Amino acid sequence: xxEIKNLVVQIEDKRxxxxxxxxxxxxxxAAIMGPNGSGxxxxxxxxxxxxxxxxxxxxxxxxxxxxxxxxxxxRAAAGVFLAFxxxxxxxxxxxxxxLKAAINAQRKARGEGELxxxxxxxxxxxxxxxxxxxxxxLKRALNVGFSGGEKKRMEILQMALLQPTFCILxxxxxxxxxxxxxxxxxxxxxxxxxxxxxxxxxxxxxxxxHIVPDTVHVMSSGRIVKSGGKELALELEANGYADxxxxxxx
Amino acid sequence: xxxxxETIDQVRSIDVDQYKYGFETEVExxxxxxxxxxxxxxxxxxxxxxxxxxxxxxxxxxxxxxxMKEPNWARVSYDKIRYNDIYYYxxxxxxxxxxxxxxxxxxxxxxxxxxxxxLREQEILAGVEPRNRVAVDAVFDSVSVATTFKEELKKAGxxxxxxxxxxxxxxxxxxxxxxxxxxxxxxxxxxxxxAVFTDGSFVYVPPGVRCPMELSTYFRINEKNTGQxxxxxxxxxxxSYVSYLxxxxxxxxxxxxxxxxxxxxxxxxxxxxxxxTVQNWYPGDAEGRGGIYNFVTKRGDCRGRNSVITWTQVxxxxxxxxxxxxxxxxxxxxxxxxxxxxxxNGMQQVDSGTKMIHLGKNTTSRIISKGIAAGxxxxxxxxxxxxxxxxxxxxxxxNCDSLLIGNQCGAHTVPYxxxxxxxxxFEHEATTSKISEDQMFYCLQRGLSEEEAxxxxxxxxxxxxxxQLPMEFAVEAQKLISISLEGSVG
Numbered sequence: 001x002x003e004i005k006n007l008v009v010q011i012e013d014k015r016x017x018x019x020x021x022x023x024x025x026x027x028x029x030a031a032i033m034g035p036n037g038s039g040x041x042x043x044x045x046x047x048x049x050x051x052x053x054x055x056x057x058x059x060x061x062x063x064x065x066x067x068x069x070x071x072x073x074x075r076a077a078a079g080v081f082l083a084f085x086x087x088x089x090x091x092x093x094x095x096x097x098x099l100k101a102a103i104n105a106q107r108k109a110r111g112e113g114e115l116x117x118x119x120x121x122x123x124x125x126x127x128x129x130x131x132x133x134x135x136x137x138l139k140r141a142l143n144v145g146f147s148g149g150e151k152k153r154m155e156i157l158q159m160a161l162l163q164p165t166f167c168i169l170x171x172x173x174x175x176x177x178x179x180x181x182x183x184x185x186x187x188x189x190x191x192x193x194x195x196x197x198x199x200x201x202x203x204x205x206x207x208x209x210h211i212v213p214d215t216v217h218v219m220s221s222g223r224i225v226k227s228g229g230k231e232l233a234l235e236l237e238a239n240g241y242a243d244x245x246x247x248x249x250x
Numbered sequence: 251x252x253x254x255x256e257t258i259d260q261v262r263s264i265d266v267d268q269y270k271y272g273f274e275t276e277v278e279x280x281x282x283x284x285x286x287x288x289x290x291x292x293x294x295x296x297x298x299x300x301x302x303x304x305x306x307x308x309x310x311x312x313x314x315x316x317x318m319k320e321p322n323w324a325r326v327s328y329d330k331i332r333y334n335d336i337y338y339y340x341x342x343x344x345x346x347x348x349x350x351x352x353x354x355x356x357x358x359x360x361x362x363x364x365x366x367x368x369l370r371e372q373e374i375l376a377g378v379e380p381r382n383r384v385a386v387d388a389v390f391d392s393v394s395v396a397t398t399f400k401e402e403l404k405k406a407g408x409x410x411x412x413x414x415x416x417x418x419x420x421x422x423x424x425x426x427x428x429x430x431x432x433x434x435x436x437x438x439x440x441x442x443x444x445a446v447f448t449d450g451s452f453v454y455v456p457p458g459v460r461c462p463m464e465l466s467t468y469f470r471i472n473e474k475n476t477g478q479x480x481x482x483x484x485x486x487x488x489x490s491y492v493s494y495l496x497x498x499x500x501x502x503x504x505x506x507x508x509x510x511x512x513x514x515x516x517x518x519x520x521x522x523x524x525x526x527t528v529q530n531w532y533p534g535d536a537e538g539r540g541g542i543y544n545f546v547t548k549r550g551d552c553r554g555r556n557s558v559i560t561w562t563q564v565x566x567x568x569x570x571x572x573x574x575x576x577x578x579x580x581x582x583x584x585x586x587x588x589x590x591x592x593x594x595n596g597m598q599q600v601d602s603g604t605k606m607i608h609l610g611k612n613t614t615s616r617i618i619s620k621g622i623a624a625g626x627x628x629x630x631x632x633x634x635x636x637x638x639x640x641x642x643x644x645x646x647x648x649n650c651d652s653l654l655i656g657n658q659c660g661a662h663t664v665p666y667x668x669x670x671x672x673x674x675x676f677e678h679e680a681t682t683s684k685i686s687e688d689q690m691f692y693c694l695q696r697g698l699s700e701e702e703a704x705x706x707x708x709x710x711x712x713x714x715x716x717x718q719l720p721m722e723f724a725v726e727a728q729k730l731i732s733i734s735l736e737g738s739v740g
Contacts, residue, residue: 050691072694081695088692092710098696101706106697141710158696 001026002047002166002197007058009039009046009222016042018222019058024166024215027194031208031233032201034219035241040201041085043219044170047199048082049075062166077109079165083155083172090142095154098142099124099161106162127160131187148175149184156187167191168199173207185210205237220244282339288312291445294339298414298448301421311434311444318438324601325630325662326570328506328543336477336508338446399463406462408492409454413481416452423454427485431514431551431578439510439572440547443479447512450480455490455521464720466495477508484514486521488554493524495723506534506569511546519554519581524562526719527575528727531567533734538597541569548575549605552584552613560587561604562718564727566734569598574632576605579613579644586615589718591727593734594627594659603633603664608644608674617648620712623659624735630662637674644674652682653711655704655735705732 002024009017016039024030034040046053047060049072060067067075090098104114115123128138131153143151152172159167169188173181188198188211200211208216208230216232217224218241225244226232282293291312295305320331403410409420417424434444451467467482486492509531515523525548534541544567550559561575577586588604606615615635623629629652637644652661663680685707693703709716709728716724 048691048695051687072691073697073699076695076697084692084695088686088689090689090693090707090710092713093706098706101702102693102696102698105699105702109697162696 001061001063002199003059003061004047005059005061007043007046007060008056009042010054010056011042011052016053016222017046020219020223022217022224024197024199026165026197027192028215029192029198029200029211029213031213031216031230032199032219032224033203033216033233033236035244036203038219039222040219041170042222044082044168044199044201047075047166047168048072048080073105074109076162076164077106080168081159081162081164081166082168083152083159083170085170085172085174087143087146087151087155089144091144093142095138095140095142096124099138099158102158103161123161124157127157130190131157131160132183133157149177149180152176152180152184153187156184160187160191165196166199167196168201169211170201171203172200173202173204181207181210205233208233218244280341281337284337285334286312286336286338286446290338294446294448297339297341298417300414300417303421303425304417307429307434308445311441312446314435315438315441315445318441320438324572324632325628325664326572326599326601328570328599331506331508331543333442338477338479339448341448402462407456407459408461409452410465411452413450413452413483414448416483420452420454423485424452424483427514427516428481428483429514431516431549432512432547437547439545440512443481443510443512443547446477447479447481450482450511451484451494452482453484453492453494455486455492457488457490459487459490461490461492464493464495466497468497477510479509480511482511482513483516484523484525485516486518486523486557488518489520490518491522493526493720495526495528495720497528497530506541506543507532508543509546509568511548513546513548513575515550515559517550517552517554517557517559517581517584520556521554522558522560523550524560525550525575526723527561527563527565528719528723528730529563529565529567529571530730532569533567533596533598534569536596538569541598542567544568544571544573546573548573549578550576550586551578552581552586552610555581555583555610557581557584558587559585560589560718562589562715563591563602564715564719564730565590565592565600565602566730568600571598571600571602573602574604576607576634577615578607578609579615579641580609581613582610583612584610585613587718588615588617588619589715590619591622591712591715591731592620592629592631593622593624593731594629595623595625595734596627597625598627600628601630601632603631605634606636606646608635608637608641608646610641612643613641614644615646617646617650618714619648619650620715621650621652621661622655622708622711622731622735623652623661624655626658628660628662630664632664632666634666634668635676635678636666636668637671637676639670641671642673644669644671644676646674646676648676648678648680650678650680651711652680653708654682654684655708704735708732708735 004020004022007017007020032040055068062078065078100120107114133153172184200213213230216228216230218226282290288309291308295308432440434441453465455461484494515525517523531542531544552559559577565571579586586606592600592602594600604617617633619631621629621631631650635646650663654661661682665678667676669676690703708731716727719727
């Protein structure tokens with residue numbers, strides 16, 4: 001379970017999050033929607049532990065552990081996974097090599113032994129098959145020269161292999177065509193389980209037709225301003241964010 | 251790549267003070283009097299039992315050297331070297347010429363064992379598949395202490411022995427080729443080497459022979475205030491092939507030590523020489539005290555048609571590196587290649603690169619240089635590509651990439667291109683990059699530590715060059731690079 005209480009964050013003296021509260025239960029898929037600049041991506045970075053963000057107040061607990069006291073790699077080992085909106089390129093490092101290094105680093109941090117190579121390959125092949133990732137792509141340097149769709153599929157592949165307990169999808173639908181959107185969504189849906197929760201950040205209802213959320217939260221000016229069920233997303237799709245912008249001004 | 255994990259473990263297992271080869275060996279040494287004079291040169295020559303011509307050659311070099319000035323164009327700075335405070339000859343007692351490994355001082359064998367150099371042939375035979383066998387020549391301060399697999403190489407007709415022995419046993423070959431690539435008068439350090447060189451390796455591969463194993467020389471500076479001046483001469487006769495690797499380490503000392511080697515390669519028609527270096531001389535401490543001055547002249551002569559010379563170097567050690575392994579592409583259709591990884595950390599200064607001198611027709615060359623600068627180090631690539639007016643159809647491709655880690659280091663690229671032939675095609679690509687914060691965050695988010703992430707990114711950066719190294723050394727080099735960069739993050 002992820003609990004965020006009164007989170008206040010600024011970057012370079014600019015306040016981005018203003019006392020944000022949010023709870024995501026185990027097994028829950030929570031969608032966060034909101035206009036540009038409402039602080040959605042900042043929220044995902046702060047949960048994952050990116051530098052440059054100054055946390056002025058509040059706390060973030062994952063299953064009772066205080067994430068704000070942990071380094072990004074410790075958070076990852078504790079179960080936090082962020083699917084990046086813009087995945088980074090690592091030239092010269094084959095995707096396979098990267099995957100293995102990441103899996104074993106997390107296993108080591110948790111006091112587990114390294115995966116054997118056959119076991120690792122078996123797992124990668126199974127997960128890659130589901131995401132329609134060709135073997136050749138796994139041999140190429142991570143994300144170098146990948147199309148937008150390939151990059152997003154690679155993010156989901158990493159998610160599937162690292163088996164996190166709390167997954168953040170930061171605008172995973174951006175830059176995806178219909179087919180890629182379907183493949184990625186199916187990949188995410190296959191990972192849904194009672195002990196794994198998701199925070200799905202998106203601008204559009206479209207993604208939520210494929211990944212159906214349990215709860216929808218509207219974010220504006222660094223706060224959750226409205227929460228509801230999946231029907232809230234449809235309402236937003238019809239009416240836009242205008243209402244919430246006004247409520248800010250009021 | 252499991253080596254990445256191995257790298258990390260290795261990095262973890264060593265102490266903060268990084269350099270793990272810094273120990274010293276207690277052996278009784280015999281030295282020439284300190285400083286340099288005709289008498290010292292005569293002493294060295296007599297110790298080696300050299301013929302008169304060799305002594306004369308040395309004395310000529312010495313006279314010439316006295317008139318020369320130390321070069322100062324490299325982007326490095328250091329206190330003046332006092333050439334008369336250096337010992338030019340230091341040899342373990344009981345020398346010369348151990349007949350077999352049993353006659354070598356066990357302390358020295360232990361040293362090489364500690365360094366992971368397999369001198370004992372039976373150990374190699376016991377543990378490793380035949381194709382991985384490496385014949386080793388080990389040079390301890392001024393003398394060669396052991397050469398392995400001599401007999402087996404002899405069967406193939408390959409001569410691999412200390413150069414001091416070759417001068418006595420194959421004077422005609424040595425005389426024909428010594429100084430033919432790097433002339434006695436070439437440059438300040440090469441001339442000094444010509445006067446005082448003490449040992450090194452000699453290789454001759456006869457026509458049509460493919461050398462049956464990797465040849466390797468391991469250099470170790472042990473004595474205090476001693477310079478190491480080795481001289482290596484490799485001749486690949488027509489249609490032959492040889493792959494050669496050198497490695498080097500030195501104990502930790504507060505004083506700087508001079509290493510001024512000369513390496514000459516000669517490839518005749520259709521011959522190929524691969525020369526790989528893993529250089530790990532003591533780099534000095536974090537404040538820049540001590541460390542080796544590595545002022546080395548390495549040059550290959552593609553003398554014959556269709557000949558090939560490939561230099562591959564992984565440079566992680568030395569306080570200062572001044573080194574430009576070069577190719578003279580004399581034979582038509584000959585090819586020169588230079589693959590380099592130069593890592594600098596702490597206060598290290600590297601000024602290294604290559605020269606590709608195109609003289610013959612349709613000669614080609616390729617330069618791939620990867621510089622990695624961390625800490626407060628300065629890392630310069632300096633290269634020359636030139637085409638003589640007769641070098642019709644000359645082609646070069648150069649790629650120089652620099653990676654900066656942290657914000658107190660510097661990377662510089664100084665390419666010189668000269669073409670006197672209109673048909674020459676020279677290409678030059680260069681990039682300078684940093685490990686970006688976003689890249690780092692991405693890796694951390696996947697659970698890698700900063701050290702692991704740096705090792706992974708750096709290994710990716712140097713991959714093109716590592717692939718050029720013989721397999722077992724590539725793994726070693728990969729580890730070495732990570733160790734050298736330890737403490738460079740955060």
